[in-house]
Amino acid sequence: MEEKDEKNFNSEENGKRKEPKTFLGIFTREKFIMLCVGIGLIALLLIITLTSVFVITKSDASFDMDIEPFPSDGDMLDFLIQIGEIQEKDGLYATWYHAANNKSEMNKALNSDVMILEADINVQGYNTANETNIPIMAHPPDIYSDNTLEEWMDAVLKSKKGIKLDFKSISAMEPSLDLLRVKNQTGINRPVWINADILPGPNVPNFWPVINSSEFSLTLWQGKENPTVNDLLFIRDNSNPLRIYYDIYEPVLSQFKEAAKVRNRPRRFYPGGDIIDYFRPVNSDGLNIQWDTVTNKDYLLYLLEGSQPELPLQDCLELILASKKSWGIYLRIKSHSQLSLTLELLRQAYDRDLLHHPTWINMDIAHGAFYIQDYVTGEEFLRTIDQIFPYVTLAPGWPKEVLDEGYKPKLVEDMVQLFQGAWQDVSLQLQAEALDRSVTGCRSLIHAQSRFSLTLEHRTEDTGLNTGTASLMAIRAVSRQRNFYNMPNIYKEHIANLSV
Known part of the structure; x- marks a missing residue:
């Protein structure tokens, strides 16, 4: 019996020795090793994937879906x-x-x-x-x-x-x-x-009123030839920086940007441009622009330098253009020969890159209901300006012979019709004393402001302060930015007091 029991004990002991060793009571050595290898491979794959995503995202920083809502027709x-x-x-x-x-x-x-x-x-x-x-x-x-x-x-x-x-x-x-x-x-x-290209170009200068409209922006793009920096500065100085873009190639673009950012550089103003934009009066009110009439050299020198012989126009222009002050130029023309010679002098100054002042050409003209013999016709006035030097503001007036009853509706309508197709800025010249007789025509003048500005004049100082006041204030109430006042200060002060 003792011998048999000993054999059984040895058999049990041998059985225990043959049982495989386990880890965590679950895995054998082989299974545990395989599990570790699998986990390692998964971890390595995750690292590679995350690294790839990070690198791709970083290498393309411009891709970003996080954009705040913005309208597709927005600015x-x-x-x-x-x-x-x-x-x-x-x-x-x-x-x-x-x-x-x-x-x-x-x-x-x-x-x-x-x-x-x-x-x-x-x-x-x-x-x-x-x-x-x-x-x-x-x-x-x-x-x-x-x-x-x-x-x-x-x-x-x-x-x-x-x-x-x-x-x-x-x-x-x-x-x-x-x-x-x-x-x-x-x-x-x-x-x-x-x-899309929808019209054959260049459409110069007929497209200019469209560019000046607040409803449009302008994109300058470069053709086969490089634009000059001076040309680009000229365009920039006469455009709203909020409404003009420059699709220009290098190196001209960098040169232009550098020049445009120079502080206090002289402005290259377009001679036919808006004098409100040039002088920038208080409240953009034309009443705050000062006008002076120059008839001789001494008075011009007094105005220019602060310091009454005949004054040739060329000498006058040279003195004005040499001044560092901001001056506008208003030229009152009396005959067709004077008109041609004046425009030729302006063209020469412009070609020499000297004329960067607002320049107005005034003439009393004849047309339609205000046709008077011996006056230059409106058609000839327009044709001469367009042929010789068109980069001005047109400032036509009516012959004094037709103003006995003021600015009657037919007089205004024919003037508006004459200049409706002009691409330049137009400012109709009105006499204060004639406005007193313009009750019926006042409405036509107010309506004309949608296309033209109005310049109100006192040509004589012996008229009363209230001359033309009722019609003048009715016109002024429509727009202060489209009315200008070529008159002595005493009248301007009176208008300012009435406007308060």
Whole structure:
């Protein structure tokens, strides 16, 4: 019995020795090693993935979906300020990328520091048997592309870039606008400019009133020839910086920006420009602009230098243009020969880059209901100015012989009709004493202010202070920025007191 029990004990002991060793009471050595290897591989994969995402995100910093809501028809400069691209509302600081069409150029533009992407749109296979209605990004003669408008928009909307789309065919318009409408349902959140060439150029100077309108902005883009810095400064000095953009190539753009930022540089004012913009009177009120009549050299020198012979016009101009003070020039012309000679002198000064003062040409003219023999006709007045030197403000007046009953409606209507097609600024010249007789014509004069400014004159100082006051104040009530007062200070002070 003892021998048998000993064998059984040894068998149990051997059985215990053969049981495999476990970890955590669950895994064998082999399984535990495999588990550790698997966990290590998963951790390594996560590290690689997160690192890749970080690197890609950092390498494309321009891609950022976090944009505050912004209307697609909103102001481009407001948008650039909102996203922190510019600090000052001035089109000078906006930058452009041209022809960001195929995917390579698009990605290069997206990864650049430019603010606005300009790209061209056509339809696939344009003007061929394979033409479709799919908008693609291509500039003629290309009619195929590796980038559709939808793909382009999807990529650009992940950035903070402004958008300018240049349509190269009318066929691309409808499908493109449909696509933009769909995209805007979820928010384009940036300005979208729609561009197309619709008129043969250059349309100079007839387009000038459109540019000066507050309803339009202006984008200067560069053609085959480089513009000069002086030309660009001239345009900038006569435009609202909030409404003009410069799509100009280097190095001219940098040279222009440097020159434009120089403090206290002389302004290159357009001689036919707005004198409110030039003098910037208090409250933009034409009443606060001082007028002086110069008839001799001594008085002109007194005005210019603070310090009565005949004064040739050329000497007068040379003295004014040499002065460092801000002067406007108002020239009262009496005959056609004087008109031609005066305009020729102005043209010469302008060609020498000397004339940067607002310049008005005044003449009493004949036309329609105010046709009087021996006066230069309105048509001849316009034709002569346009032929010799058109960069002025037109300041026509009526012959005194027709003003016995004041500015009758027919007199005003014919003057307005005569100058309606002029591209220059026009300021109608009114005599205070004739306004006393203009009760019926006053309404026509007020209506004319929508197109023309009005200049009110006292040519004689022996009239009473209240001469023409009722009509004058009715006109003044419509717009203080479109009325000017060429009269002695005593009359201007009286008007100012009545305006309080």
